[in-house]
Amino acid sequence: MGSFSIWHWMIVLVIVLLVFGRGKIPELMGDMAKGIKSFKKGMADDDADDKRTVEHRADETVSPGKEKVSKS
Numbered sequence: 001m002g003s004f005s006i007w008h009w010m011i012v013l014v015i016v017l018l019v020f021g022r023g024k025i026p027e028l029m030g031d032m033a034k035g036i037k038s039f040k041k042g043m044a045d046d047d048a049d050d051k052r053t054v055e056h057r058a059d060e061t062v063s064p065g066k067e068k069v070s071k072s
Contacts, residue, residue, distance in 0.1 A: 020028070 017025075
């Protein structure tokens with residue numbers, strides 16, 4: 001009772017095919033692949049932006065400023 005046999009999986013597969021239809025499953029997988037690609041591209045773009053920011057800040061020079069002294 002605790003494990004699924006091949007017949008259980010076959011019944012589940014038939015039900016999924018009946019619910020989604022033959023053409024819908026590849027469409028869903030294609031949409032999932034596009035989402036994963038978009039996510040990876042976004043992560044790569046974010047990393048590239050971070051590297052440019054770090055390089056830009058490393059090139060800046062800091063000029064000594066006046067210190068503010070409060071009188072009490």
